Amino acid sequence: MSITVRVIGIGPGGPGQLTLDAVDAIGATDVFLLLDKGSRVAELNTLREELVARYGRDGHRVVRVPDPPRDRDPVDYGAEVRRWHRARGDALEALLRTELSDGQSAAFLVWGDPSLYDSTLRIVDELRDRDGLSLDVSVIPGVTSAAALTAAFGITAQGIGQAVHITTGRRLAQTPAGADANQIVMLDSHLAFTETAADDDHVYWGAFLGTEHQLLISGRVGEVAESIAQARRRGREEHGWIMDIYLLRRASGRQPGGDGA
Template structure:
């Protein structure tokens, strides 16, 4: 069985940040595969539905797949993520086989950009390795939350001649010396900067960037660190989920 599989970056949530290439890629899709992440993330699902309603062809088909459970505090993080991705790959392969005709086209909609801290391409590789599906893969880049963040704050990601380090909250403490001048930090549920940064370091934080729920906070870590924690907790309580990101910059001596 041969299918075309399009992995389409749809940006951080604002339907107007969809690229023309992404809109073109939605045409001719037989089935859009979407993960159902539970009732507490219905507004997230609603944002994806709005994008499909705006740009996908009339009568488009959406296949919802319940996201398999994941241990959020495993003893072996890497092993648990690999297990979770393999479980997703199995469900996606079953859905593709059952719903997409031979020679057909399926698509995943990926928040932000498929190449930046997203698991979809790894899962597709797992499917092609462990199933009989013959997949012609197409990847469409999207606006990243990193670029949406700097645009929302109207700033550059670095000062002249400086490098930019992109990492996660889990790895923030492991940033090598000299690479911490400008750090874009994603997936930081514990706000690790509160333990790693100097009070004089500057932070530009954003949640739901580019959407109607956008929240922005900026200042030194000493000035706004507690505020970010409070605002983040309140937003997560209100909406049931949170997508946030920040730029952390060392103070100039």
Template sequence: MRRLRVIGIGTGNPEQLTLQAVRALEAVDAVFVLDKGREKAGLLRVRREICERFIARPHRIVEAQDPERDRTPSDYPAAVEAWHAARAALYEAMIARELGEGQCGAFLVWGDPSLYDSTLRIIERIFARGRLAFTYDVIPGISSVQALAAGHRIALNRIGGPVHITTGRAIANGLPPQADSTVVMLDGHPRFDHLDPDLTIYWGAYLGTQDEILLSGRLGTLADEIRRVRTEARARHGWIMDTYLLRRSEDA
């Protein structure tokens, strides 16, 4: 039977792969990757470098063009559902065509597969259809949330306090009233002007890599600088992945 491994690869630094991930890669015959265009070619390059470094046996990189996604939908859930359906059809065809019986294939997931990534949902969708026989498992990875805390040398939570992890889209109207420490991911166009300027922000981009950028301080003081640095970094690299933690003052 075919076997699939969904492997978390951290935030782009090969040194962040766990020993479990390295051992999982040693058994891989094919690695499935999606081409996201010239702007994100660096993400594909990192995956290739990881394979060259950790897969000693003969293997192949199977590439396909990522299905188009509506980035400004009137119905966000419906747009995501359509995108996932297109990806599922593509993945199923790639696995059926490129992975023989008894072989092992891998999907290398940025960060950790459990956190704001669609791969597990798509693999489960294919598995549930039952048209293609395979088993699969998941290897966790270091997430950008962990790398952010390490970079700033902070704990995510206050003593006994909760941590709220969400997206830029979800805080478009502000933070939840009860949120004390809020981690924000997938914020493609951070505005900050709708948030309390007295929040403390811990911001990071290209976390855990040699290109890492870290900024922290009062949100109202740093907001413009973060937007400027972010724009310049994206122009320089062709892509950017950033994450930030917002924290209320203790006497708020």
């Protein structure tokens, strides 16, 4: 069974951030596969379906499958994520075999860019090894949430000659010494910077980037950390979900890897 699979980056959420390549890819696809995470985040799938309705060709179909459950606080994080990926792969394999015919195309719509803290490409790679499936995979890059964040604030991600470290909230405390001048932090439900950063460090925080719900707060950590925490709580309560990201910039003059107290 030969299937074309497109992994399409659709940006952080604003329809205007969809690239022309993504529009073309959506228009060339037969079946769109959505992992459904339930009513709490229904708005996310609604946004995807609006893009498909706007740019999809006549006769396209959208097929949902319940996203397998995942332990968000496991003893072994890596093992749990690998188990979850396998379960997702099993669910998606079943859809490919039952919902598509030989020679048709399927697509996944991925928030931001498929290469940056997203599991879709790993799952698709694993599906290639399954018996009886021949997948021709193409990846369409998307506007990243990191790019949307710096654009929203009108800033560069780094100073002259400096580097940028991209990490997650779970790993923020493990940033190597000397790599903390400019850090873009994703997937941080606990706002780890409140425990690792110095009061004089600067944070640029954004949520729902590019959408009508966009939230932006920036300033010295000691002055805005509580405002960010409150805005994050309100955003999650109001919408049932939140996607946020921040740039943490070390205060001028503070030594790399210095004490954040």
